[in-house]
Amino acid sequence: MTNEPASVVLRNVFRSYGDPSQPIHALRDVSLDLRRREFTAIMGPSGSGKSTLMNVVAGLDDITSGEIWVDGNPIGSLDDEARTVLRRRHIGFVFQSFNLIPTLTAQENINLPFVLAGTRLDAQTRYWIAHLVRSLGLDERLDHLPAELSGGQQQRVAIVRALAMRPTIILADEPTGALDTRTSREVLALLTTAVREYGQGIAMVTHDPVAASYADRVIMLADGQITGEYRGLGAREISELLIGLQGVSA
Ligand SMILES: Nc1ncnc2c1ncn2[C@@H]1O[C@H](COP(=O)(O)OP(=O)(O)OP(=O)(O)O)[C@@H](O)[C@H]1O
Numbered sequence: 001m002t003n004e005p006a007s008v009v010l011r012n013v014f015r016s017y018g019d020p021s022q023p024i025h026a027l028r029d030v031s032l033d034l035r036r037r038e039f040t041a042i043m044g045p046s047g048s049g050k051s052t053l054m055n056v057v058a059g060l061d062d063i064t065s066g067e068i069w070v071d072g073n074p075i076g077s078l079d080d081e082a083r084t085v086l087r088r089r090h091i092g093f094v095f096q097s098f099n100l101i102p103t104l105t106a107q108e109n110i111n112l113p114f115v116l117a118g119t120r121l122d123a124q125t126r127y128w129i130a131h132l133v134r135s136l137g138l139d140e141r142l143d144h145l146p147a148e149l150s151g152g153q154q155q156r157v158a159i160v161r162a163l164a165m166r167p168t169i170i171l172a173d174e175p176t177g178a179l180d181t182r183t184s185r186e187v188l189a190l191l192t193t194a195v196r197e198y199g200q201g202i203a204m205v206t207h208d209p210v211a212a213s214y215a216d217r218v219i220m221l222a223d224g225q226i227t228g229e230y231r232g233l234g235a236r237e238i239s240e241l242l243i244g245l246q247g248v249s250a
Pocket residue numbers: 017018024025026044045046047048049050051052053
């Protein structure tokens with residue numbers, strides 16, 4: 001556990017779908033803190049609520065009841081415009097599918113969050129981005145379109161883009177899902193560096209116990225509920241926990 005105050009706070013969050021008389025609870029009574037300098041893996045069987053959890057933190061989906069604060073802002077009470085601003089300033093995204101704009105170069109993709117947020121790229125930010133680009137070995141690739149980059153390079157561009165604005169939290173949804181084993185390990189090492197050296201907070205959904213073993217803690221979800229929070233587990237122990245949960249949300 002870090003000494004950082006929680007930057008994302010969920011309290012008694014419910015998200016239900018369907019007929020209110022027979023609701024499907026995608027999230028039930030979830031309370032969770034996410035902090036800077038902490039790498040959290042979110043795991044659980046298919047349908048356990050992982051994507052819903054990411055979507056409600058990002059303000060992309062409404063909650064049925066409970067509270068969510070992002071950097072002290074109650075995301076559920078904000079209108080769409082205020083939510084969008086909050087999301088652009090405080091949340092970075094890394095997806096399995098990289099989500100780069102195909103017609104923009106790597107550099108333009110990296111700058112995009114600033115363009116969308118209407119934030120000027122000051123000298124300090126340019127220096128920070130140049131530092132990230134250099135440490136990720138992307139210097140020679142900045143003028144390339146995504147289609148001209150390997151999967152690993154595309155994911156590195158997406159990670160620079162997510163880190164560039166120094167968001168409160170990076171939400172990573174299966175960030176290594178489309179990568180080969182070696183490139184996956186590189187991307188995971190990079191995310192770990194972002195946490196250790198840059199003080200970034202990361203919440204990563206993954207099905208892969210090896211990927212989860214890079215995190216500081218693992219949150220297990222089953223049937224919309226947090227069933228456990230674990231620290232210091234290896235891939236093998238995480239696999240065993242997952243096997244134990246498979247029956248719960250089938
Ligand atoms: N828009 C929706 N309408 C109705 N039910 C939904 C909707 N979105 C999600 N659900 C239900 O909520 C539950 C949680 O779904 P969610 O996508 O969060 O699970 P998940 O853990 O991310 O699954 P996976 O690992 O397969 O991606 C599931 O039962 C799902 O069917």
